[in-house]
Amino acid sequence: MVTFKAKYCSSLLVLATFLSYSKSVFSDPILVGYWGYNEYLTKYPKEKALTLSLADTVKEAPIPLSVQQDKPVNISFIYPGEQASDYWKRNLIAFEARLQALNIDYELTPVSTRLNVDFKEQSCSLYNAIEKKSDYLIFTLSTTRHRKFIEHVLQNPETKIILQNITTPVKAWHDTQPLLYAGFDHVIGTRLLAKYFQTKFPNGAKYGMLYYSYGYLSTARGDVFVQSMDNNKYTLTSSFYTDTTEESAYKATKNIVNDNPDIDFIYASSTDIALGALDALDENMNVQPVLNGWGGGSLELIAIEQGKLDATVMRMNDDIGIAMAEAIKLDLEGKQVPTVYSGDFEMVTSETNTEELEKLKQRAFRYSGVDFKHE
Numbered sequence: 001m002v003t004f005k006a007k008y009c010s011s012l013l014v015l016a017t018f019l020s021y022s023k024s025v026f027s028d029p030i031l032v033g034y035w036g037y038n039e040y041l042t043k044y045p046k047e048k049a050l051t052l053s054l055a056d057t058v059k060e061a062p063i064p065l066s067v068q069q070d071k072p073v074n075i076s077f078i079y080p081g082e083q084a085s086d087y088w089k090r091n092l093i094a095f096e097a098r099l100q101a102l103n104i105d106y107e108l109t110p111v112s113t114r115l116n117v118d119f120k121e122q123s124c125s126l127y128n129a130i131e132k133k134s135d136y137l138i139f140t141l142s143t144t145r146h147r148k149f150i151e152h153v154l155q156n157p158e159t160k161i162i163l164q165n166i167t168t169p170v171k172a173w174h175d176t177q178p179l180l181y182a183g184f185d186h187v188i189g190t191r192l193l194a195k196y197f198q199t200k201f202p203n204g205a206k207y208g209m210l211y212y213s214y215g216y217l218s219t220a221r222g223d224v225f226v227q228s229m230d231n232n233k234y235t236l237t238s239s240f241y242t243d244t245t246e247e248s249a250y251k252a253t254k255n256i257v258n259d260n261p262d263i264d265f266i267y268a269s270s271t272d273i274a275l276g277a278l279d280a281l282d283e284n285m286n287v288q289p290v291l292n293g294w295g296g297g298s299l300e301l302i303a304i305e306q307g308k309l310d311a312t313v314m315r316m317n318d319d320i321g322i323a324m325a326e327a328i329k330l331d332l333e334g335k336q337v338p339t340v341y342s343g344d345f346e347m348v349t350s351e352t353n354t355e356e357l358e359k360l361k362q363r364a365f366r367y368s369g370v371d372f373k374h375e
Helices: 004-021 037-043 045-059 085-101 119-131 144-154 186-200 216-228 248-261 270-284 298-305 321-334 354-364
Strands: 073-079 105-111 134-138 160-164 180-183 206-213 234-241 265-268 290-296 311-315 340-342 343-350
Touching: 037 045, 037 340, 045 321, 045 340, 073 321, 085 105, 085 290, 085 321, 134 144, 134 248, 144 160, 160 321, 180 321, 186 216, 186 265, 186 290, 186 343, 206 248, 216 234, 234 248, 234 290, 248 265, 248 270, 265 270, 270 290, 270 298, 270 321, 290 298, 298 311, 298 343, 298 354, 311 354, 321 340, 343 354
Parallel strands: 073 105, 073 134, 134 160, 160 180, 180 340, 206 234, 206 265, 265 290, 290 311
Antiparallel strands: 311 343
């Protein structure tokens, strides 16, 4: 007998598969259908005040919950943790540590999936979160297939959703927004990298692009970068969409350097992509273009210290876990939660000295730990 649950998960999988092969909806480098982070805060001054208040709270010592809980809050945390980047696992650690510091009684169900692969597991995990009436669901929105999942949850008032790794509110959702969008604004980080390359190559350069997979992040990190560079000085010689794995980036990098042995730099859109590109470049010492990382997690910082990676835009990683815990506290206390929050970035390059880098690590990984081991 086929249960309702099996039918529901199967239908979501079919929808996810169809959407994963559909053409990206983002035809313009500006994120169509989304409010830009600064654009949104400028348009809604009250939201800006709430965001700034949360930003201050994130930097401060925790103040315990001021109300009595009748029961533990039930939280489902679905995240793409099966990747080289330690961003998601660190934020889960920081999130729990801050909840505990705030004396919030909670029950947490974490589900780690593979990026762009485990559609069925994501579908069923989302169904389970709704079925057991989770108070809070933490998920992401990186491709169009996620959007239908999220819209389904938004229609269920018993479960409040926090979207991680996105800071651009969806215009079509109007007043039915998630409890919080939390992440490190991709456009801000990308433009910091564009500025780095413009400074590194003031007279112009030829470069290759290693995109994310099709969708939101490929636009926010890839197309925005291309748009930010002066096309009269900087020539994009080749670009490849990856499936955001080291293997796919390795193959794409091989193609880039074989076709363009005089290339000056390669722009990588994520940690896994940068690491795959490094492997390809290590096999061809005759071509050594400048290469960036994106995010500044442990593996990227090690590669910079070893002189293999040239630069990265480093997220103050644990800010997001802290912000999500503080948002739940505000909600439990009946206070208004900002719609959007972006953590801070710092540029790290091969010229960043050891003392400065250590200070950034202590700040970024203050809950998850500088010596965190990502497995």
